[in-house]
Amino acid sequence: MCYVKMNKDYYKILNVDKTATEEEIKKAFRKLAHEHHPDKANGNADKFKEINEAYQVLGNKEKRSQYDQFGSTFSGGGFNGAQGFGGFGQGAQGAYNINVDDLNDILGGFGDMFGFGGSRQRASRRRERGRDLEMTLTLDFKEAIFGAEKIIKLNRDVRCNNCGGSGHEPGAKIDTCAACNGTGQVISNQRTIFGQMQVQTTCSACAGEGKKASQDCSKCRGRGVVNDNSEIKVKIPAGIDDGETVRLSGQGEAGSKGAGSGDLYLKIRVREDKYFKRRGYDLLTDLEISFSEAALGVKKDVKTIDGEVVLKIPAGTHQGQIFVLKGKGVPRLQSRGFGDQLVEIKIAVPRNLSKKQKQLLEELEKEGL
Numbered sequence: 550m551c552y553v554k555m556n557k558d559y560y561k562i563l564n565v566d567k568t569a570t571e572e573e574i575k576k577a578f579r580k581l582a583h584e585h586h587p588d589k590a591n592g593n594a595d596k597f598k599e600i601n602e603a604y605q606v607l608g609n610k611e612k613r614s615q616y617d618q619f620g621s622t623f624s625g626g627g628f629n630g631a632q633g634f635g636g637f638g639q640g641a642q643g644a645y646n647i648n649v650d651d652l653n654d655i656l657g658g659f660g661d662m663f664g665f666g667g668s669r670q671r672a673s674r675r676r677e678r679g680r681d682l683e684m685t686l687t688l689d690f691k692e693a694i695f696g697a698e699k700i701i702k703l704n705r706d707v708r709c710n711n712c713g714g715s716g717h718e719p720g721a722k723i724d725t726c727a728a729c730n731g732t733g734q735v736i737s738n739q740r741t742i743f744g745q746m747q748v749q750t751t752c753s754a755c756a757g758e759g760k761k762a763s764q765d766c767s768k769c770r771g772r773g774v775v776n777d778n779s780e781i782k783v784k785i786p787a788g789i790d791d792g793e794t795v796r797l798s799g800q801g802e803a804g805s806k807g808a809g810s811g812d813l814y815l816k817i818r819v820r821e822d823k824y825f826k827r828r829g830y831d832l833l834t835d836l837e838i839s840f841s842e843a844a845l846g847v848k849k850d851v852k853t854i855d856g857e858v859v860l861k862i863p864a865g866t867h868q869g870q871i872f873v874l875k876g877k878g879v880p881r882l883q884s885r886g887f888g889d890q891l892v893e894i895k896i897a898v899p900r901n902l903s904k905k906q907k908q909l910l911e912e913l914e915k916e917g918l
């Protein structure tokens with residue numbers, strides 16, 4: 550599976566020029582990271598994460614040059630150079646690309662009709678690529694952490710199965726288009742302010758196909774696509790976070806006359822959890838202990854995302870102290886390993902003391918506690 554994270558202006562995030570030197574980028578990162586560190590009083594975890602992400606790319610020579618060239622740091626299967634990137638005009642923030650070849654689990658049996666790679670169709674003639682679609686997908690807190698398979702209902706144009714997208718009625722007689730002699734292109738002379746110019750345009754008689762059928766497809770009336778309700782199964786990768794976007798290449802609307810399909814963008818929303826808070830790949834939880842436990846030390850069962858663990862709290866623990874449960878956080882998208890769980894200690898101050906408790910506390914007070 551391949552993810553592509555893209556379309557964020559990392560230069561803007563780090564507040565540096567496109568021509569900034571390595572040193573300047575490093576300096577800018579340090580300054581901003583310092584400013585927005587989540588442990589700071591007015592820190593901002595999201596901002597901090599973003600800065601980190603930008604620096605991971607711009608701070609690395611190879612990744613930076615790739616980013617400068619493509620606006621992305623990774624590319625892979627099913628991804629078709631400039632054509633693929635063309636679909637990003639709509640500001641899909643931090644989109645993850647999922648190669649649909651990995652999602653061969655498509656319901657409804659039209660998986661084969663899409664030509665997911667796209668290169669086959671794109672190489673032949675320029676036709677109108679299908680529209681991109683955008684949807685919001687809401688996940689439970691744990692689904693985002695562990696990944697999930699979701700069924701998505703779509704109403705979209707899909708390739709007509711009567712004509713296979715050609716728009717021709719099966720068995721119809723196919724003739725070479727007379728208007729363009731089968732080339733699909735017509736050359737016309739146009740007078741422009743620069744003088745007479747030869748302009749090559751798509752043949753309107755055959756819509757660039759170079760051939761014409763004696764009869765249009767009866768199902769799609771020659772469009773090559775029909776509107777349909779369909780369901781697709783989508784694998785959401787483990788570790789995805791609220792606000793991120795998953796891109797499913799080729800799952801948008803089918804293009805007319807067999808042109809490539811658009812992409813489907815899933816904007817991810819994640820429901821909150823009562824117990825866990827998420828900060829990037831780390832999980833934050835509170836643990837309440839009594840002040841005698843804090844003073845004397847105690848062992849406590851702590852809920853983690855995959856069961857309970859025993860946390861040993863040493864004597865002399867103070868309010869707000871954070872214990873790190875290594876690797877008990879969220880799996881890292883695009884890389885290995887997990888974040889941590891950060892357990893913050895809340896010391897409960899007792900109310901409604903019994904007479905005896907009060908007496909004992911008064912004695913403690915006399916002892917200077």
Ligand SMILES: [Zn+2]
Pocket residue numbers: 726727728729730731732733734752753754755756757758759760
């Ligand atoms: Zn023609």
Ligand SMILES: [Zn+2]
Pocket residue numbers: 709710711712713714715716717766767768769770771772773774
């Ligand atoms: Zn048809």
